[in-house]
Amino acid sequence: MLPPSALSTGDTMDGRTFDEKRTALPNTPLPMLEWTERGEPRSAIWRSENDAPPPRRVVVADDRLRADDAHSQAAEGTAFLWRGDFHGARNLLTAMTRRVDRKPLAEMDTPAQTFHRYRQRQAQRSRLLGMLLIPVDAGCEVPLRRAPEVRDACLAAGCPADEPFVLSLRELLGIIGAHEWRRNGIEIPALDARIHPHYGVFAPLRSDYLELIAAEPLPPVGTAFDLGTGTGVLAALLARRGVDRVVATELDERALACAAENVEALGLSGRVEVTSADLYPEGRAGLVVCNPPWLPAKPSAALQRAVYDPGSRMLRGFLTGLAGHLEPGGQGWLVLSDLAELLGLRTRQELLDLIDAAGLAVAGRSDAAPRHPRSADTDDPLHEARAAETVSLWRLVARD
Structure with missing residues (x-):
């Protein structure tokens, strides 16, 4: 999971860095931004x-x-395209943000309608605020007064290393912020250690689901699977709790590198194997853990892929594959919020039907109330649902 970085809105999100895309498609022309300055046509790579x-x-x-x-x-x-003082650009962005946010969201008839209208507005907001652009010279140097040093942050995010490019100020601030998260890490009390998220990998900022994993009694287990490991935090937590072997799977290249780095830093490389797989690795396990995106909707930005899952693809994939990957007597732990139910995006009965259709039974459930700041923000259009949200750990077993 990824830190909240300010990214532009777009529909094509495959998880690769700029340089990875360029390497994969060497004959595809790079997107270019074109403008006129001092009467002359100019252009630069568009990031x-x-x-x-x-x-x-x-x-x-x-x-x-x-x-x-x-x-x-x-x-x-x-x-x-900004040519003034860097701090002046930040101040302008703040002022533009106030103007965008001062119009309240119109009241809708149902929570689902409110949710969809809210997302439409957030996408429009992102597009408008993304119109303030920053030039970056070759070597990842920002040629503006009082500009910060961004080379390390930009290179970590996969920006062009030796060519000028232009990106939105919001995206640049997201890159800088993500690099700070990576350098400083996030304290995880359940681990008694820090996790260092990479750019593009969702950060484990919420403690509710981590505490559920930390407190749930472990079944007899020699091998556990952590599906969609992200930063590797759940795999590390299982290993710290005494599981001898944890196989952590991911498809996203950034997440694979991030999880491997965190596992090594925690001294758990001998017990946690990070591998590329679409959900399940080969074999069976006594415990399979999955924390899929909680909302069945289409992401409109790369960051949102950890939150939105069109058609509940990952949830369905976990459930339908679970019985075939459990050892006899094994358990599957599904970590899921009921926010989708509160917003009218999925019913509890639909979830239970998916579990039943997969040949599974519910052996138990543990719940936790969220403590993140948005659950107490009364100005949030989705406040009523967020305040009532419950995060659950569902213990699933294969039916006899």
């Missing part, structure tokens, strides 16, 4: 984590640009 297309209309701007003008022109499709 977008989510493959959002470069803006078609670009004007050069500096500290003289007023927030009201920036907001109105961005809403009409004009992007601003």
Whole structure:
């Protein structure tokens, strides 16, 4: 799972870095941003984590640009290539954000309608605020007054190393923030250690589901599977609890590297194997753990792939494959929030039907109330659902 970084909105999200995409498709021309400056045509590589297309209309701007003008022109499709003070750009982005957020979300009839309207608004917000662009010179140097040093952060995010490029200020701030998360790590009380998320890998900021995994009595188990391991935090937690062998699976290259690095730093390489697989590895295990994305909806940004799962693909894949991968007497632990149910995106009966159709039975369930800040934010349009949310660990077994 990934730290909350500000990424642009787009529909093509395959998890590869910029350089990985370029290597995989060497004959595909790179997306270019084009503009006119001082009467001359200019261009540079366009960097977008989510493959959002470069803006078609670009004007050069500096500290003289007023927030009201920036907001109105961005809403009409004009992007601003910044040539002023870097802190001035940040201040402008903050002012634009206030203008975008001051209009309340219209009240809808159902929680599902409110959710979909909220997502539409967030996508529009991301597009508008993504119109403030920052140039980056070859070597990942930002040629603006008072600009921070971003080379290490940009290289860690897979930005072009030796060519000029342009990206949105929001994406650059996300890259910088993600690099800080990686350097400093996140304290995990259940592990009594820190986990270091990489750029593009969702950070385990919520403690509720981690505490459920830490407290649930372990069945007799020699081997456990952790499906969709992300940072590797659950695999590490199982190993720390005494499981002799944990196979942690992932498809995303960034997550595979992140999990392997965290496992090694924690001294668990001899007990945790990080491997590339679409959910299940080969073989069977006495315990299979899965924390799939909790909401059955399409992600509109790369970061959201850890939260949104179209058609509940990962949830369904875990359930349908579980009985065939459990050792006799083994258990599957499904970590899932009921937020989708509270928002009208899935019913409890639909979940139970999926479990039954997979030849599984519910052996028990442990619940936890969320303690993340958004559950107490009364200004959040989804506050009512978030405040009532319950995170559960479902213990599943194969039916006889």
